[in-house]
Amino acid sequence: MFSDSHRQILDQAxxxxxxDQLARVTELLANQALIxxxxxxxxxxxxxxxxxxxxxxxxxxxxxDYDFVYLNELKRRQPEHPLLHEVEPEPVFAGKTVDLPVVxxxxxxxxxxxxxxxxxxxxxxxxxxxGEDFRALTFKxxxxxxxxxxxxxxxxxxxxxxxxxxxxxxxxxxxGLQVAGxxxxxxxxxEIVVGRRYFDENLAQHFDNPRNxxxxxxxxxxxxxxxxxxxxxxxxxxxxxxxxxxxxxxWSELIADFEAIVQDIWHKVDYDVDGVIxxxxxxxxxxxxxxxxxxxxxxxxxxxxxxxxxxxVVSVTPQTSRSGRITPVAELEPTRLSGAxxxxxxxxxxxxxxxxxxxxxxxxxxARSGEVIPKIEEVLEPAEPEVPAHCPxxxxxxxxxxxxxxxxxxxxxxxxxxxxxxxFFRVLKNNDGFGAATIKKLxxxxxxxxxxxxxxxxxxxxxxxxGPKQSQNLVE
Numbered sequence: 001m002f003s004d005s006h007r008q009i010l011d012q013a014x015x016x017x018x019x020d021q022l023a024r025v026t027e028l029l030a031n032q033a034l035i036x037x038x039x040x041x042x043x044x045x046x047x048x049x050x051x052x053x054x055x056x057x058x059x060x061x062x063x064x065d066y067d068f069v070y071l072n073e074l075k076r077r078q079p080e081h082p083l084l085h086e087v088e089p090e091p092v093f094a095g096k097t098v099d100l101p102v103v104x105x106x107x108x109x110x111x112x113x114x115x116x117x118x119x120x121x122x123x124x125x126x127x128x129x130x131g132e133d134f135r136a137l138t139f140k141x142x143x144x145x146x147x148x149x150x151x152x153x154x155x156x157x158x159x160x161x162x163x164x165x166x167x168x169x170x171x172x173x174x175x176g177l178q179v180a181g182x183x184x185x186x187x188x189x190x191e192i193v194v195g196r197r198y199f200d201e202n203l204a205q206h207f208d209n210p211r212n213x214x215x216x217x218x219x220x221x222x223x224x225x226x227x228x229x230x231x232x233x234x235x236x237x238x239x240x241x242x243x244x245x246x247x248x249x250x251w252s253e254l255i256a257d258f259e260a261i262v263q264d265i266w267h268k269v270d271y272d273v274d275g276v277i278x279x280x281x282x283x284x285x286x287x288x289x290x291x292x293x294x295x296x297x298x299x300x301x302x303x304x305x306x307x308x309x310x311x312x313v314v315s316v317t318p319q320t321s322r323s324g325r326i327t328p329v330a331e332l333e334p335t336r337l338s339g340a341x342x343x344x345x346x347x348x349x350x351x352x353x354x355x356x357x358x359x360x361x362x363x364x365x366x367a368r369s370g371e372v373i374p375k376i377e378e379v380l381e382p383a384e385p386e387v388p389a390h391c392p393x394x395x396x397x398x399x400x401x402x403x404x405x406x407x408x409x410x411x412x413x414x415x416x417x418x419x420x421x422x423x424f425f426r427v428l429k430n431n432d433g434f435g436a437a438t439i440k441k442l443x444x445x446x447x448x449x450x451x452x453x454x455x456x457x458x459x460x461x462x463x464x465x466x467g468p469k470q471s472q473n474l475v476e
Contacts, residue, residue, distance in 0.1 A: 025042055054211065100161065108295040126285060130288050147194075152186060177238055318388045322423050325349070359386055458475045
């Protein structure tokens with residue numbers, strides 16, 4: 001799996017392993033299915049190897065697999081490991097090691113809208129702490145370039161290194177590299193990138209990937225003619241973050257049109273982009289929020305990881321929602337996707353099940369973006385669907401309402417009543433203890449309405465099988 005050039009990169013990064021461990025790491029990086037059985041030491045070694053090769057322009061696993069399989073597993077096992085909280089080091093290229101003019105940190109990552117909302121809630125709390133109006137803050141969204149990070153102070157160009165010390169690579173400007181858009185020198189942090197279309201048409205046959213090309217531009221050795229031409233054609237540039245196209249506005253506008261803003265910014269530039277960066281622009285608040293050893297708290301990267309797999313449907317289970325709609329849940333052959341073992345996916349409604357042929361034996365394409373719920377992307381091989389005639393909860397005959405199967409027994413259907421009560425506590429954000437299991441037990445003891453729950457005493461909760469402390473907590 002490792003070529004001579006790979007081994008040279010690992011030597012430069014001072015990653016030295018025994019032959020046995022290197023063999024285990026090689027096998028682990030080649031086969032994700034081994035990750036659960038891998039020891040912590042081998043998992044960490046695999047991450048160090050993958051990171052060193054990626055940053056030297058010779059990636060051995062995809063960004064998605066690195067983030068969502070290997071790094072995610074380390075996060076699960078050792079949430080305080082330095083790899084998760086410190087800037088991942090760049091490989092050492094030829095050049096003088098120098099102190100960076102500013103600390104260049106990594107960026108915290110979010111993989112769902114909910115993650116972004118939690119970040120914004122932290123911003124709101126910090127704003128309140130220093131007496132600022134959260135509603136008046138300006139949020140900025142820019143593309144997250146997938147290039148080679150560097151810092152230009154107008155005199156020298158530095159690699160990011162470990163975030164505090166980097167290498168002097170000013171030679172790339174001496175080779176003719178320009179600032180994007182004919183911009184000026186000295187605009188700070190940015191990335192060395194190459195145009196996506198240009199790479200596909202002119203460089204793909206000479207370099208394995210854009211990262212491989214970007215690393216070749218930085219190295220001290222004489223450049224190949226194709227790389228020199230890319231620089232002369234201004235297809236390869238240093239793109240300061242300050243010059244990136246952006247959206248800016250208040251949080252209310254950002255979250256109201258979040259998906260559209262993200263998609264628009266994501267596709268604003270013809271360079272490899274692996275997400276968007278969200279940040280606040282208020283300097284006093286940025287100072288107050290500060291940073292960890294790994295990232296600035298006032299900034300976050302939103303990334304999508306759309307991983308797919310072709311999966312067989314075992315069966316389709318109907319479930320009754322609080323509104324009476326019957327939701328079809330496809331039971332699947334267990335499949336690992338984005339680092340998670342998945343065995344279920346929800347179809348939108350039974351009209352979709354009928355029209356697309358989602359039945360036992362169907363072959364579907366399952367997609368999972370980041371760490372969010374999987375969805376059925378496409379039906380590759382349809383099968384005869386099974387459509388229920390009666391509610392799985394109360395047995396009442398179902399009726400069609402446009403695309404949906406409906407249970408009309410809303411006053412006596414156990415699932416509708418239980419789910420409605422659970423939803424009530426969830427919306428109030430007062431659901432500590434009142435999850436699905438608690439509501440189910442209350443229903444079994446004849447509780448059908450929220451006001452009946454509020455009327456219960458601790459002694460009554462205990463008589464239903466709840467422990468003394470839990471009963472007291474439920475009352476309080």
